Amino acid sequence: MTTALSYTPTNFLYAAPLTDLRKTGLLTVQLDGHTIALFEHADRVYAVDNRCPHMGFPLDKGTVRDGILTCYWHYARFDLVSGGTFDQWADDVRSFPVELRDAAIYVDVALHQDPRVRQQERLAVGLERDIPLVIGKAMMTLLDSGDERWAGDPVSPFQTGLLFGARYREPGWGQGLTMFVCMMNLLSYLAPEDRPRALYHGLAAVARDSAGHPPRFCVPALPSTDNDLATLKRWFRQFIEVRDAEGAERCIVSALRAGADHRQMADMLFAAVTDHRYIDTGHPLDFTNKAFEALDIVGWEYAEPVLTSLVGGYASAMRMEESNSWRYPIDLVGMLKKAFAALPAALQAGQQVAAQQGVCDALVATLLADDPQVTVEEMLAALRGGCSLEALAQTVAHAAALRIARFHTSNEFGDWDTALHTFTFANAVHQGLRRSPSLELLRGVFDAAMSIYLDRFLNIPAARLPSPTGQPAPIVALEAQLAELTTLLDRQQQVNQAGQKLAQVLYGEEDLDRVLAHVGKLLLREDRDFHTIQAVEAALRHYRELQDPTSGVNVLVAAIRYLAAHAPTVRAQGQTFEIARRLHRGERLFEGE
Numbered sequence: 107m108t109t110a111l112s113y114t115p116t117n118f119l120y121a122a123p124l125t126d127l128r129k130t131g132l133l134t135v136q137l138d139g140h141t142i143a144l145f146e147h148a149d150r151v152y153a154v155d156n157r158c159p160h161m162g163f164p165l166d167k168g169t170v171r172d173g174i175l176t177c178y179w180h181y182a183r184f185d186l187v188s189g190g191t192f193d194q195w196a197d198d199v200r201s202f203p204v205e206l207r208d209a210a211i212y213v214d215v216a217l218h219q220d221p222r223v224r225q226q227e228r229l230a231v232g233l234e235r236d237i238p239l240v241i242g243k244a245m246m247t248l249l250d251s252g253d254e255r256w257a258g259d260p261v262s263p264f265q266t267g268l269l270f271g272a273r274y275r276e277p278g279w280g281q282g283l284t285m286f287v288c289m290m291n292l293l294s295y296l297a298p299e300d301r302p303r304a305l306y307h308g309l310a311a312v313a314r315d316s317a318g319h320p321p322r323f324c325v326p327a328l329p330s331t332d333n334d335l336a337t338l339k340r341w342f343r344q345f346i347e348v349r350d351a352e353g354a355e356r357c358i359v360s361a362l363r364a365g366a367d368h369r370q371m372a373d374m375l376f377a378a379v380t381d382h383r384y385i386d387t388g389h390p391l392d393f394t395n396k397a398f399e400a401l402d403i404v405g406w407e408y409a410e411p412v413l414t415s416l417v418g419g420y421a422s423a424m425r426m427e428e429s430n431s432w433r434y435p436i437d438l439v440g441m442l443k444k445a446f447a448a449l450p451a452a453l454q455a456g457q458q459v460a461a462q463q464g465v466c467d468a469l470v471a472t473l474l475a476d477d478p479q480v481t482v483e484e485m486l487a488a489l490r491g492g493c494s495l496e497a498l499a500q501t502v503a504h505a506a507a508l509r510i511a512r513f514h515t516s517n518e519f520g521d522w523d524t525a526l527h528t529f530t531f532a533n534a535v536h537q538g539l540r541r542s543p544s545l546e547l548l549r550g551v552f553d554a555a556m557s558i559y560l561d562r563f564l565n566i567p568a569a570r571l572p573s574p575t576g577q578p579a580p581i582v583a584l585e586a587q588l589a590e591l592t593t594l595l596d597r598q599q600q601v602n603q604a605g606q607k608l609a610q611v612l613y614g615e616e617d618l619d620r621v622l623a624h625v626g627k628l629l630l631r632e633d634r635d636f637h638t639i640q641a642v643e644a645a646l647r648h649y650r651e652l653q654d655p656t657s658g659v660n661v662l663v664a665a666i667r668y669l670a671a672h673a674p675t676v677r678a679q680g681q682t683f684e685i686a687r688r689l690h691r692g693e694r695l696f697e698g699e
């Protein structure tokens with residue numbers, strides 16, 4: 107826990123007689139709550155914090171040669187004068203000004219800089235050099251809420267990581283940034299003590315994803331802003347069609363400079379990303395949705411570097427028109443082409459009747475059955491019957507979540523990802539339609555429906571969904587039940603047991619926020635995995651937006667089953683973060699247990 111900070115110009119305190127230091131050349135003193143190592147070197151006196159900034163080892167155990175102090179533990183090296191390190195994984199050590207007065211040593215312990223400023227700089231170093239421990243230590247300081255002056259602000263480090271990831275990865279937006287936005291979205295579900303860990307996971311993912319990549323340079327806008335948005339949107343789609351990323355990027359920058367807002371840009375990007383069927387198993391569309399969510403957090407003024415980072419993924423994506431499974435034995439692409447032609451009339455008919463919201467259970471059953479033509483016809487019928495675009499997208503996303511909830515463990519392990527891709531894609535389409543409903547993006551709902559159809563083998567046989575009836579009444583306290591869930595995820599492949607346990611907790615519990623926070627905690631203690639993070643984040647979001655508690659339980663069952671299938675990991679990332687947390691608390695890592 108940090109203490110309140112006070113800034114004074116100087117605060118020289120008596121430390122020791124010079125003669126004492128001269129006996130050995132080294133002295134350690136306690137001053138104003140600091141343990142300070144005094145060194146005499148080349149007839150001068152130096153004072154540095156005795157705690158090595160790397161992992162806390164006492165620097166008075168180190169050696170000084172030629173003005174360089176070397177820590178005994180991992181050999182980090184520091185300039186004795188300034189405390190500056192030659193090893194970026196270690197950080198600078200704080201050095202204190204020294205004065206000699208009448209053969210006595212005085213040390214200035216005044217705080218001259220807010221440590222958060224320093225840790226913002228360190229966060230940049232951690233990102234640039236992909237050093238998770240540096241990132242973890244920075245997060246602990248930046249999000250410390252030990253007193254009200256230090257109320258943690260996640261937006262500032264989020265902005266740093268977002269802009270870093272958007273610029274320093276030549277291929278553009280990738281898994282790292284997506285995980286980072288997922289983690290930011292998860293903050294509202296998490297217990298306060300888990301929030302720094304979530305941001306640490308996200309930032310570390312961005313650093314790792316950018317490591318070794320050259321930076322990306324944005325193209326400039328067109329010289330004139332005379333082109334209207336409709337023209338830029340049309341050009342943008344044409345350029346993506348012929349896989350010309352640079353031309354497409356110029357359209358984005360030009361549209362932004364012309365004043366396009368987030369809805370107009372969403373309309374433009376979502377149209378292009380759904381001009382072909384389910385491109386790259388849905389990742390580009392999911393990334394697009396996450397990019398807009400990121401801009402909701404940091405502000406629209408960062409739209410240029412963020413949105414242009416998406417274009418490479420659009421231009422290079424595989425299109426499902428090129429895949430066998432979307433063509434044979436049933437031509438799903440041709441089927442969808444006819445359905446898309448019928449969409450304007452269906453929407454027009456739907457406007458004549460009262461709008462229907464929420465998940466349509468009958469349609470969910472059809473989506474999970476095995477006739478794509480019937481699925482398409484019922485989706486069109488739902489639109490004619492007044493089903494809103496958002497409700498149709500939510501229904502399809504719900505069916506996709508149930509594919510995971512009913513995923514049978516006799517499937518190959520890698521097929522968890524097949525079900526996951528469809529769900530996160532469907533969820534992203536749903537969120538995109540909430541932002542900017544359009545006929546073009548509505549095609550994505552149909553793509554998701556076809557992908558659910560193609561995933562039907564994952565539910566043959568189907569795992570049984572936990573039922574609200576027949577659930578034993580909870581006889582133990584919530585914390586004990588959550589501990590049981592935690593124990594299950596300490597063992598491999600407790601997929602069905604974890605699903606049953608979570609359902610039992612949810613059906614009998616009123617403190618659902620506590621349960622959601624625990625699911626988040628179970629995610630964070632594992633090593634970051636792109637798909638698991640996506641699965642949990644999308645499921646929690648979908649759960650919150652559902653009105654029906656039974657349906658919601660099944661969505662969370664899907665999330666915990668996915669998590670259980672991918673746990674436990676070696677938890678190396680969590681170990682690094684724990685080191686950062688213990689250092690922040692002032693614990694002594696170098697002492698035996």
Ligand code: FES
Nearest residue numbers: 158161177180182
């Ligand atoms: S180098 Fe000093 S603690 Fe690691």
